Amino acid sequence: MTHGHHHPPQPLSPEEAANQRIVEVLASKLRRRQVVGSRAAALETLLVLRQVIAKARFWNIDQLVAIIRAVGRRLVDAQPNEHAVGNTVRKVLHHIREEYHTASKGADTTATSKNYSIAKFVLQGQPRKHVTTQRSETKATLKENDAEDPDSFARGLKPVLMEAIQDVLDELETVYDNVSKNAKDHIHSDEIILTIGMSKTVEAFLKAAAHSRKYTVIVAETAHRYGGREMAKSLSSTGISTFLVPDSSIYALMSRVNKVILGAHAILANGGMFAITGSLLAVTAARAHSTPVVVCAGQFKLTPLWNLYHEYGALDFGDPSKVLGFNEGDLVDKVDVVNPYYDYVRPELIDAFITNDGDHPPSSVYRLLKETYDDEDNEL
Amino acid sequence: MSPHESSDPIPSPTKETSSKGGSTPHQRQQGGSGAGGSQGGDENKASGSSAPAQKSMTKAERRELQEKQRAAKAAAKQPGAAPAAKDKEGGGGKGKGAREAGSTHTQNRASISGPGESSSSRLAGRDVAGDAGISKAGPPGDDPIRGSRIFAHFGLPKPVGNIKGDIHPAIIKLGLLFSEFKICGSNARCIATLTAFKTVIQDYTTPAHSTLSRHLMTHLSPQITHLVSARPMSTTMGNAIRQLKLEISGSDIDLPEQDAKDTLCSKIDDYIRDRIIIADEVIQDLAGKKIKDGDVILTYARSSVVEKVLLSAHEEGKRFSVIVVDSRPLLEGKYLLRKLTTCQPPIPCTYTLLPALPSVITEVNMVLLGAHALCSNGAVYSRAGTALVAMLAKNHNIPVVVCCETYKFNDTVILDGFSKNELAPKDISNISKDSQTPLLTPNLEILNPLYDLTPPTCITAVVTEVGLIPPNSISSIPLALGKTSL
Incomplete structure (x- = not known):
């Protein structure tokens, strides 16, 4: 870091942090939808945060949190519908506070459960906690706002922060493997699985299950993006017996389907989810046939949000020309075209979430949220 | 059927039915036409009898046989609707994807066609073809095979191949329109089918020693089979054809051939008008x-x-x-x-x-x-x-x-x-x-x-x-x- 010579040793202001070039680059990529998929967005966000933290000057924890929040706000505003961005920021903030508490209080880690809540109470036995406690042994003394050497706080905290971020990165990188590690327990032989569109998580899950089970997948191609075609191609190339069908036949085929396995765009606080358009239709048809609905998703999709607005999923609309192209001539001028990206699926329509950290019913999503993020970060 | 034949036996059917007695009007009509046919044979022994085996049957037996044949024909023509499980298996060959399908339905086609065959043997031939398609499909227990077996009974429209038998050009044209989905929708398909049948009926001449009411349907059957091979029959077509069969078998054998054909065509027009056009107008009002x-x-x-x-x-x-x-x-x-x-x-x-x-x-x-x-x-x-x-x-x-x-x-x-x-x-x-x-x-x-x-x-x-x-x-x-x- 060379800028120490050019600048007076002042902490980085949140505005400056948010206007950094790397933040700017990612924000514009998100805005232009050049980062596609929630995992990619989460990864990019995390890498940017890591760089921001590595560069940042701060004298106390509040300054650091303010910097991260400012960066987070900037990225979230760039693409409010990519919930994984905000979630990653929240998760990093949560880790920062956790590391700060363990570092500043030394080995006295049990003190973190000072503010009593059922969530924290349930959390006591969680393995994730043990990992953080072991690491914190190294640092015993951290002094905030040290008048003689204000950077000593950052120097002391940064190594553990980097480790914590590495943990989050590892989690993101292994998310597909961890979601699909129990796949064979969920799919048994000769089942017929229905899935829609293209989801990397579901793809990995189904492929993992195919190692030990022979089963059939029906993929609905899911207009307007027709991601199902790519999905069907990928699944069949690994030897899974695959059928590609149009969305219209979901109801007709549902009577033979044993399980519906879907991906999610974001899991919401009430246990519902935003998912690709077509999900609600498939899930409702499954409910009409009493077919179980299973959602595969990494925990980075857990979002402390409620959909209190309307049926237009995440209020995110795609290009109408994909639905009614300009080759239709003057029809385009006369007709309104609705082309939303996402559906909102209510929690009562989902039977289980299979995540990289265990399987959960929609009713326990709120607990996972309390465990993963700090309440104060719900609004960045 | 010559004009002579058709006008000649007027008194005889009534005579015969009255001698047996106790028949309902419906029975009388059927019995009349049946008796008329054999009567023609009786009177013109020189030109050969029409149905020597049927002659010895009672009317009830004959009627039963007719019903049976009709049912068998309907089953043969509506592979989707037929409840018979073997028929579905027969469809199995077809749904197996383009590769197998191509080869199987040439088999199917070969065994289906041939207007001379009785309908029951046609059905059997179809079965054999279907079974052959399944056994051909590859080693059992292989997953893709199992997969396609699930969907095997779905009717797949076949490319209209070579035309077997005496198919009317209007039907060939219609078959192409159906298979390319140029005519699509059950109303449109029904109207198009009935209109084409009108042409077929008008161009039809009853062969010698037969009556229109008994022979026309055997002439129409291969036409229907051809249409079904282009695309599985819609329920509307099935209902309309059933009605048409009823009209044909009930048509007065005493009418001159042209009159009988005109009557049938006007019956078809009535059906289209009453059951589709006017029905739609009423529905417009009610739903509107x-x-x-x-x-x-x-x-x-x-x-x-x-x-x-x-x-x-x-x-x-x-x-x-x-x-x-x-x-x-x-x-x-x-x-x-x-x-x-x-x-x-x-x-x-x-x-x-x-x-x-x-x-x-x-x-x-x-x-x-x-x-x-x-x-x-x-x-x-x-x-x-x-x-x-x-x-x-x-x-x-x-x-x-x-x-x-x-x-x-x-x-x-x-x-x-x-x-x-x-x-x-x-x-x-x-x-x-x-x-x-x-x-x-x-x-x-x-x-x-x-x-x-x-x-x-x-x-x-x-x-x-x-x-x-x-x-x-x-x-x-x-x-x-x-x-x-x-």
Whole structure:
């Protein structure tokens, strides 16, 4: 870091942090939808945060949190519908506070459960906690706002922060493997699985299950993006017996389907989810046939949000020309075209979430949220 | 049948029936025609008897035989509708994807055709072909094979190959139009079929030593088989053909041939007028009454009846908007959209694809749907996707109104869209030309089912030409119309 010579040793202001070039680059990529998929967005966000933290000057924890929040706000505003961005920021903030508490209080880690809540109470036995406690042994003394050497706080905290971020990165990188590690327990032989569109998580899950089970997948191609075609191609190339069908036949085929396995765009606080358009239709048809609905998703999709607005999923609309192209001539001028990206699926329509950290019913999503993020970060 | 023959035996049938006594008018008619045929044989022994074996039977036996043959023929012609399990297996060969299908149905075709064969042997030949297709399909227990076996019974339209037998050019043309989906929709297909049959009937001459009422159907059967080979028969066609058969077998053998043909053609015209055209007009009125100013009407794909309802309500001056929901494989909604937006003033329309349906359903006041057929349990067999629309509307407490003429009624019960279906051929299924269209690998198959079944619980009312009825009362309609059959 060379800028120490050019600048007076002042902490980085949140505005400056948010206007950094790397933040700017990612924000514009998100805005232009050049980062596609929630995992990619989460990864990019995390890498940017890591760089921001590595560069940042701060004298106390509040300054650091303010910097991260400012960066987070900037990225979230760039693409409010990519919930994984905000979630990653929240998760990093949560880790920062956790590391700060363990570092500043030394080995006295049990003190973190000072503010009593059922969530924290349930959390006591969680393995994730043990990992953080072991690491914190190294640092015993951290002094905030040290008048003689204000950077000593950052120097002391940064190594553990980097480790914590590495943990989050590892989690993101292994998310597909961890979601699909129990796949064979969920799919048994000769089942017929229905899935829609293209989801990397579901793809990995189904492929993992195919190692030990022979089963059939029906993929609905899911207009307007027709991601199902790519999905069907990928699944069949690994030897899974695959059928590609149009969305219209979901109801007709549902009577033979044993399980519906879907991906999610974001899991919401009430246990519902935003998912690709077509999900609600498939899930409702499954409910009409009493077919179980299973959602595969990494925990980075857990979002402390409620959909209190309307049926237009995440209020995110795609290009109408994909639905009614300009080759239709003057029809385009006369007709309104609705082309939303996402559906909102209510929690009562989902039977289980299979995540990289265990399987959960929609009713326990709120607990996972309390465990993963700090309440104060719900609004960045 | 020569004019001499047809005019000669007038007194004899009545004589014969009266001598036996106790026959109902219906029986008398049938017995009369049967007796007439043999009577002709009696009187013209020099020219050979028409049915020496039948002659020794009693009338009841003969009638039974006729019924049996008719049933067998119907079974042979409606592979989807036939309840016989072996028939479904026969279809198995066809659904096996293009590779096997190509070879199997040439077999099928070879065994089906041949107008001389009796219908029962035709059925058997089909069975053999189907079994051959299945055994040919590869080692059992292999997953892709199992997969396709699940869908094996779905009827797949076959490329119209070589024409076997004496097929009328109008039928050949119609077959091509059907197989390329140029004529699509059950009303259009029924009208086109009946119109083509009129031409066939007019061009038909009864061979010597036979009567029109007994021979015409054997002439029509290969024509029907040809149409079915182009695309599985629709329920409407089945009902109309059944009615036509009834008219043919009931046609007066004493009429001069041209008169008999004209009578049949006018009967066909009557059927089209009464059961389709006028029925549609009544449905327009009845369903139109349910549309109010300011309503948002949602419809799926394209139904000719729904289109008429919307246009006529608009013409009456009602101001409403329409949401057209559409889906692959056929994307028929675009045609409807074009119709609705070209009238003056254009109807305000919103167009969306099926997955986006939940986003628009909340603002809808009524869902108007068409039907391909209506089962006696009130389930609606219609374009694939209809069930999804009806289900979602039901979940949102939006009335689902199905417009359906009574001639689409089907006296069977279908329980799900899986048991009877038809696959769209790949070349018309609108797979866009973009590069991500998957290539066929051994494990991947593209299926485009054309129909699904909407359970009666998702339907609020069915608009027919005899009024609005709840779906569970469908079975009472044919009886109310005074019919013992549809």
